[in-house]
Every structure is written in C-alpha cells, then in structure tokens.
Amino acid sequence: MEALQLELTNCSNAKKVVEKLLATDDEQQLWAVLLLNNWWHERNQVKEGERRRSPDDIALLCGRQAIEIKNLHSLPTAEPRARTRKSKWERPPIGMLKLNVDGAFRESDKNGGWGYVIRDESGDAIQSGSGRVPFASNPLHMELIACVEGVKATTALGISNVILETDAQQAVWAIQGDDFRLAVVGGLVHDLKDLIAEIFTTLSANYVPRDCNKVAHELASLGSRSHDLAPSMLAGVSECISFLVSSDLADMVE
Structure with missing residues (x-):
C-alpha cells in the first residue's frame, strides 16, 4: 500500500489517479477507494466541528468495510432454506x-x-x-x-x-x-x-x-x-x- 500511496501522490490530476487505481489489483483497489472515501468524509466532519479521528481508527474502519464488501461476494449460493454450518473451534495437528x-x-x-x-x-x-x-x-x-x-x-x-x-x-x-x-x-x-x-x-x-x-x-x-x-x-x-x-x-x- 505504501508504494501505491507514493504513486498516487505523484499523479498530477484526478484522471491519472483513476487510471493508476484501475491498473492495480482488486485488493489494493478496494483499500485505496475505501481510504480515499473515508479521508474525504473525515475532512468534511472536521470542517463541521466534529472531533478528528486517529489514523488507526480510520484504518480499522477501512478494514471492517473491506471485510463486509468481500463477504458480500462470498455469500453461499445454496438453497435459501439451507442451514448455514456453524463455525467451530478445531484441534491443532499432532505435535502443535x-x-x-x-x-x-x-x-x-x-x-x-x-x-x-x-x-x-x-x-x-x-x-x-x-x-x-x-x-x-x-x-x-x-x-x-x-x-x-x-x-x-x-x-x-x-x-x-x-x-x-x-x-x-x-x-x-x-x-x-x-x-x-x-x-x-x-x-x-x-x-x-x-x-x-x-x-x-x-x-x-x-x-x-x-x-x-x-x-x-x-x-x-x-x-x-x-x-x-x-x-x-x-x-x-x-x-x-x-x-x-x-x-x-x-x-x-x-
């Protein structure tokens, strides 16, 4: 992400930013778009007098949003009435x-x-x-x-x-x-x-x-x-x- 951040910083206009994002892999595209959107939202909130959140808080927000979006693409395609199997704790392999x-x-x-x-x-x-x-x-x-x-x-x-x-x-x-x-x-x-x-x-x-x-x-x-x-x-x-x-x-x- 740091390499992509540097490349986006060097872009001279919005068109080049979009072109650079479209040339990256899906994972980096998702994180970059979420980060840009949350930065913009944070800027507007601060201008309206809201308390500024820390960079870590914004990173956590982006992480949660990324997981939610990925989950939307991995929803089960089984019959609507099919029961979802509950996740269970599993034993470690022998010797671990x-x-x-x-x-x-x-x-x-x-x-x-x-x-x-x-x-x-x-x-x-x-x-x-x-x-x-x-x-x-x-x-x-x-x-x-x-x-x-x-x-x-x-x-x-x-x-x-x-x-x-x-x-x-x-x-x-x-x-x-x-x-x-x-x-x-x-x-x-x-x-x-x-x-x-x-x-x-x-x-x-x-x-x-x-x-x-x-x-x-x-x-x-x-x-x-x-x-x-x-x-x-x-x-x-x-x-x-x-x-x-x-x-x-x-x-x-x-």
Whole structure:
C-alpha cells in the first residue's frame, strides 16, 4: 500500500489517479477507494466541528468495510432454506499447540483487556492468561497486546510450533505484512514480529470467527473488568469459563 500511496501522490490530476487505481489489483483497489472515501468524509466532519479521528481508527474502519464488501461476494449460493454450518473451534495437528487470543476495548474511558488460552491436540487448556490496560489506544492496540502476551506465555513453556488464532483480521494483517509499521501501534507490531522470528520454528497467524474464539474472548472480557493491574495466569482456565472449553469439545463431536 505504501508504494501505491507514493504513486498516487505523484499523479498530477484526478484522471491519472483513476487510471493508476484501475491498473492495480482488486485488493489494493478496494483499500485505496475505501481510504480515499473515508479521508474525504473525515475532512468534511472536521470542517463541521466534529472531533478528528486517529489514523488507526480510520484504518480499522477501512478494514471492517473491506471485510463486509468481500463477504458480500462470498455469500453461499445454496438453497435459501439451507442451514448455514456453524463455525467451530478445531484441534491443532499432532505435535502443535493452538494459541487463541483476543482483546477488549471500551471507547468511553479507553479501558482495555486482553486474554489468551493455549490448548493441546486434545483440546484441553494447558494455560490461560488475562489482564487489564487502563489507557489503551484503540481495539487493535489491545488485540496486539493479547498476541504479545500469548506469544510470551508459549515461549516460557518452551513451545516452538504454534498456531495463533484471533477474531481480529487486522491483527493478522499486522503480523503478516508491513502496512502498520508507521501506525501508533507500529512499535508493538515490530516487537511482536521480532519475538516470533527469534523463538518459533513454526507460527502461523490465522483469522477465525468469534465462535471459534469464545474462550479467549471471555478471558479478555474478564481482564478488562479486573480491579488488579497485575496479569492473571492459570494452568488451565478458571472455573467460571471452563464450560466454554467443554462447549468447544462438544461441538467437535457433533
């Protein structure tokens, strides 16, 4: 995207901008059009006296819009009455562990929470953690903190082959690409990538629906409500959310 941004900046008129956009691939076209549209909308809002949003907030908005548009093109073509198959958490392959992470963020007071759970090939939770961040920047900030805390935990356990799952698509993009290196969370992304490169033999980061990330989601929620700023780490998971682990295991045998 940075290369495209530079090329568009060098365009001398609107016609050349359109021509340049039409010459790019579909993914970059979509992101560029959404970004230009949201920039224009933001400019008009600020002129009318509205509070200016951060670049990260606009990037998050573009990401959500891109996902919604892509989903419109991938709707099932089965019979209208056909039942949609529910997404389920899946066990990792033999010899690997699965790390599910999630973040929570409340805009009104910038309170954030994070959570992770590490599970083995049987689906059993071998460790979980959660915590609160009182001055978070935005949702992506908390998602990335959850990734960092989960990766650190797997490192402490001596684990080198891991599947990381999150229901935040932008967190996956941040790990896999370079689009966020100049964002507010750029330093956090850099530290996370360095940690992954230094420690892990295999670590794949994947986006999954919320139904496949229920345990980590609840842990992040618990973390955001904690009165103690010290992180909480447990062997397994706390009793209050153990039913979610059992629910995942039950779903796999249906």
